[in-house]
Amino acid sequence: MLEISDLRKRFAGGPEAPEGKVALDGISFTVRPGEMYGFVGANGAGKTTTMRIVMGVLQADSGEVRWQGRPLGYDDRKRFGYMPEERGLYQKMKVAEQIEYFGRLQGLGTGEAKKAAADLIERLGLGERRNDAVQALSLGNQQRVQLAVALVHDPAVLVLDEPFSGLDPIAVDALAAVLQERCRGGVPVIFSSHQLELVERLCDSVGIVSAGRMVATGTVSELRAAESGTLRVVVRDATPGWADGLPGTVTIEGDRHILATTGADDQEILRRAMKAGHVEYFGAEQPSLTEIFKEAVA
Numbered sequence: 001m002l003e004i005s006d007l008r009k010r011f012a013g014g015p016e017a018p019e020g021k022v023a024l025d026g027i028s029f030t031v032r033p034g035e036m037y038g039f040v041g042a043n044g045a046g047k048t049t050t051m052r053i054v055m056g057v058l059q060a061d062s063g064e065v066r067w068q069g070r071p072l073g074y075d076d077r078k079r080f081g082y083m084p085e086e087r088g089l090y091q092k093m094k095v096a097e098q099i100e101y102f103g104r105l106q107g108l109g110t111g112e113a114k115k116a117a118a119d120l121i122e123r124l125g126l127g128e129r130r131n132d133a134v135q136a137l138s139l140g141n142q143q144r145v146q147l148a149v150a151l152v153h154d155p156a157v158l159v160l161d162e163p164f165s166g167l168d169p170i171a172v173d174a175l176a177a178v179l180q181e182r183c184r185g186g187v188p189v190i191f192s193s194h195q196l197e198l199v200e201r202l203c204d205s206v207g208i209v210s211a212g213r214m215v216a217t218g219t220v221s222e223l224r225a226a227e228s229g230t231l232r233v234v235v236r237d238a239t240p241g242w243a244d245g246l247p248g249t250v251t252i253e254g255d256r257h258i259l260a261t262t263g264a265d266d267q268e269i270l271r272r273a274m275k276a277g278h279v280e281y282f283g284a285e286q287p288s289l290t291e292i293f294k295e296a297v298a
């Protein structure tokens, strides 16, 4: 289990902000073996800073990262797979050669590195590019190589900074399948993303960070349960003004009135809707992760 406890980090000030910048103001969360954890937040919220501290690239002012119950050390981190925000590949090295090279750097034997690289090249759809230099690849394909490099040594934990950004839908599915497979094998996976539908689809748990603080964390259903859903009512041929005084908004599409409301007396609304016209739809809709996110960071 990876435990991140009360991380705090202030960056020293420069000429533009002499007072410095509090990037992390007490970030805590836990990622269990086999859990896919989506780390979301607005630009500048503190996701990259947190992941850098987990990987030992940056030091926290205070707080702790523990792995398997012990403070995380250098040897543990060597077994982690990391995709940093600043991508780093040898531009002139060929794709297969590069992935194998990083595999060997991470301690794989030559045969193992070749096998792992060949597998990832196949899985991530890089087969036709295997002998191309990285600099000749599109950005999305470079991203696939970067991911292969993070995955090649069969890491014990995966920490990925926006791994899905810039990938086409086919590559998104291919990467998602690889990560799900690693997760099923017991690996905790943390990834940051602004693609909330993807996070909702893939992740067991989500952490929403805002201005250096964790404002919500839990499974998507736990986060949903904390929010009241939206009641949606569609009434055909409704008497104009039937929803006057009710909370929420009414939109009119042709001969249909659509009321969307939260926290209202649903039975009262149903009675009024039935009196007003023909009720075509009446139902509570669960908030999406995007709605939960907007509410949490508001």
Ligand SMILES: Nc1ncnc2c1ncn2[C@@H]1O[C@H](COP(=O)(O)OP(=O)(O)OP(=O)(O)O)[C@@H](O)[C@H]1O
Binding pocket: 011, 012, 021, 022, 023, 041, 042, 043, 044, 045, 046, 047, 048, 049, 050
């Ligand atoms: N080296 C640094 N020096 C000064 N301030 C920094 C440094 N690195 C990050 N920050 C500041 O810390 C805050 C958190 O940045 P961070 O990169 O962690 O955010 P993020 O959530 O990853 O954002 P994004 O979604 O845009 O990648 C920001 O206000 C950023 O400007």
